[in-house]
Amino acid sequence: MIGQPGVSESDEDLVALAKTGDRQAFGELIRRHRERVVGVVYRMCGDACLAEDAAQDAFIQAWRKLHRYEPKAPFQNWLYRIAMNRALDVLRREREGADVDDLPLASPNLGPEASAERTDLGEQVRRAVLALPDASRAVLVLREYEDLSYREIAETLDIPVGTVMSRLNYARKLLRTALAPVMEDL
Amino acid sequence: MSEQHITRWLEPYLDGELPGMRRRQVEAHLKTCAACRAELEDLRVLSALLQAHPQAPATLSAGRFVAQVQLRLPRQEKTTLERAVERGRWAVPVLLLGVWVVVLGIWGLSGVLLAAGEVGLFESLGLGWLIPTAGAGLWPTIDFSRGGGSVVAELRQAVDTLHWLVLIPLELLVTIGVLYWSWLVGWRYYQQHQSQTNQMGR
Ligand SMILES: [Zn+2]
Numbered sequence A: 001m002i003g004q005p006g007v008s009e010s011d012e013d014l015v016a017l018a019k020t021g022d023r024q025a026f027g028e029l030i031r032r033h034r035e036r037v038v039g040v041v042y043r044m045c046g047d048a049c050l051a052e053d054a055a056q057d058a059f060i061q062a063w064r065k066l067h068r069y070e071p072k073a074p075f076q077n078w079l080y081r082i083a084m085n086r087a088l089d090v091l092r093r094e095r096e097g098a099d100v101d102d103l104p105l106a107s108p109n110l111g112p113e114a115s116a117e118r119t120d121l122g123e124q125v126r127r128a129v130l131a132l133p134d135a136s137r138a139v140l141v142l143r144e145y146e147d148l149s150y151r152e153i154a155e156t157l158d159i160p161v162g163t164v165m166s167r168l169n170y171a172r173k174l175l176r177t178a179l180a181p182v183m184e185d186l
Numbered sequence B: 001m002s003e004q005h006i007t008r009w010l011e012p013y014l015d016g017e018l019p020g021m022r023r024r025q026v027e028a029h030l031k032t033c034a035a036c037r038a039e040l041e042d043l044r045v046l047s048a049l050l051q052a053h054p055q056a057p058a059t060l061s062a063g064r065f066v067a068q069v070q071l072r073l074p075r076q077e078k079t080t081l082e083r084a085v086e087r088g089r090w091a092v093p094v095l096l097l098g099v100w101v102v103v104l105g106i107w108g109l110s111g112v113l114l115a116a117g118e119v120g121l122f123e124s125l126g127l128g129w130l131i132p133t134a135g136a137g138l139w140p141t142i143d144f145s146r147g148g149g150s151v152v153a154e155l156r157q158a159v160d161t162l163h164w165l166v167l168i169p170l171e172l173l174v175t176i177g178v179l180y181w182s183w184l185v186g187w188r189y190y191q192q193h194q195s196q197t198n199q200m201g202r
Helices: A011-019 A023-045 A048-064 A075-097 A112-119 A121-130 A134-145 A150-157 A161-178 A180-185 B007-014 B020-032 B034-052 B062-072 B080-118 B151-201
Strands: none
Touching: A011 A023, A011 A075, A023 A048, A023 A075, A023 A134, A023 B062, A048 A075, A048 B062, A075 A134, A075 A150, A121 A134, A121 A161, A121 A180, A121 B034, A134 A150, A134 A161, A134 B034, A150 A161, A161 A180, A161 B007, A161 B034, A180 B034, B007 B020, B007 B034, B020 B034, B080 B151
16 A cells, blocks of 8 residues: 655645545645645634634645646645635624624633733734735735735736735735834834 | 836835846835835835734644544545546446347337238238338338349348348347446446545545
8 A cells, every 4th residue: 555645745746646535645735734724814814713723624625626626836825725715704704693892803812811912013913914805815915924926826816916916005005004103113 | 316206116026026127127216215215114014014923823733633634524526527437327327228128129110010011911901101111211121022033042131131130139239238247347446446545545
């Protein structure tokens, strides 16, 4: 039978194995991309627990749809697309089920540490990013956190490169306004 | 400051998306323009701020994450080919059986009609128009009244008759049978192959 898939194999090799139903190979793919997928989803929906669940869902969906993946684009970017869609689903569900005070903007835990956390720099950035429109945030996350090129972002989100640029510009404009007090101190 | 500001190129410049020519233009302008330098610096600060915050939270360990996902992995969606093969599993033999029944039926019927024509049944029933005419029907008709001459001709006619009435249906039957069994064997092989790859994946 086959050996344990190792670090030497490329993503494409592992995908080919996984397409034949090889769960070990897919496990290795999860191991490689977990952190970044969780990161993308976390930055999209701003909640660590939700992000972990959504990232798991994204991998499961990727496994189901694996036969549709064509190795034209990097596997990672294909995963990002699925992860983005999962994150947007999670956000939609959250917003539909949530009260006005309970939007994802609010920190999930409301203990005494939470209020202190809210004044902290990371928390301010988190909230500013979350306040962006979803479409702009998606572009920003892929550019600033995942270091994708405009073209890759366009392919991942299925939008024209011009739209990538305008959304990115809009996101940065909003963030510079929202974070102006913080940025002055830096 | 002779040139216009290059504000709209600053972001693509920062993102490393400008082609050489344009990049050199932007760099030349930045050397002379404090306003655009300040703008670029602002973008850099924002970028650094974003990349430092918020840190993605450390949650499950990699091992536990992978294990949890693997536990939840369902069967993979089948490819269109696989789905077609699975549907064809029933469609192909049924189709072949259908063809076989139709062929035998038509052959039998035409045999009966021919025989009936021979004994003059149609004329006696006033159905003379039903008499198959040579070359006009769907199936080649056999002229039973032909010959009557030499033994060789008699023999040839007998062989002809045998050929049309028995051999062709038999050949068809064998062909259909072979197709049917090779389909079954192919299907069996496909299933074994499938269950093997599934086990390997476990
Ligand atoms: Zn300028």
